[in-house]
Amino acid sequence: MPDAIVLLKNDHKTVERLFKQFEKLGGSSSGAHKTKRDVVDKIIQELSIHAAIEEQHFYPTIREQAPDISDDVLEGLEEHHVVKWTLSELKDMSPQAERFDAKVTVLIEMVRHHVEEEEADMFPKVREAMGRKDLQVLGETMEKAKAISPKQPHPKAPDTPPGNLIAGPAAAAADSVKAAAKKGLLRRGR
Numbered sequence: 549m550p551d552a553i554v555l556l557k558n559d560h561k562t563v564e565r566l567f568k569q570f571e572k573l574g575g576s577s578s579g580a581h582k583t584k585r586d587v588v589d590k591i592i593q594e595l596s597i598h599a600a601i602e603e604q605h606f607y608p609t610i611r612e613q614a615p616d617i618s619d620d621v622l623e624g625l626e627e628h629h630v631v632k633w634t635l636s637e638l639k640d641m642s643p644q645a646e647r648f649d650a651k652v653t654v655l656i657e658m659v660r661h662h663v664e665e666e667e668a669d670m671f672p673k674v675r676e677a678m679g680r681k682d683l684q685v686l687g688e689t690m691e692k693a694k695a696i697s698p699k700q701p702h703p704k705a706p707d708t709p710p711g712n713l714i715a716g717p718a719a720a721a722a723d724s725v726k727a728a729a730k731k732g733l734l735r736r737g738r
């Protein structure tokens with residue numbers, strides 16, 4: 549089982565792979581609308597889950613264990629907020645829309661900046677402040693939390709405990725009902 553930092557870095561790599569996939573698809577004249585939609589839907593899901601487990605578990609724990617990281621965490625939460633807004637717009641936007649590619653490009657820039665700050669500044673401080681055992685336990689908690697995390701962005705929902713610990717799983721449940729309805733699984737009489 550990876551520790552908390554290894555787990556988050558693996559997530560960052562997954563998202564970076566998706567970003568590269570999107571960038572290879574070419575500009576708005578490339579016509580790869582269907583593939584762009586698929587890649588962006590994967591980005592939305594990965595980033596929504598990743599942001600949720602950081603907000604519910606990683607950020608609150610490190611604020612407690614290393615109070616001098618607090619300012620970094622507050623900046624991180626603001627960056628998550630802007631990212632989630634952008635994700636929520638992309639979720640409902642046609643890949644053929646004039647602004648779609650530009651919005652994804654700005655999203656990618658924001659996330660790369662955020663990941664760079666986490667990996668270069670925040671994570672080394674966390675590793676110094678927290679023991680290996682604690683990081684291991686936190687990693688296990690986050691791995692489990694992934695299963696009950698929202699798969700869609702909820703930028704207006706609370707992003708700090710205790711509010712997000714209650715709202716997160718509830719939003720996740722609502723997301724799966726919506727996804728099932730979309731697939732027609734909940735259509736009456738079928």
Ligand SMILES: [Fe+2]
Nearest residue numbers: 602624662666
């Ligand atoms: Fe983050």
Ligand SMILES: [Fe+2]
Nearest residue numbers: 556602663666
């Ligand atoms: Fe992260």
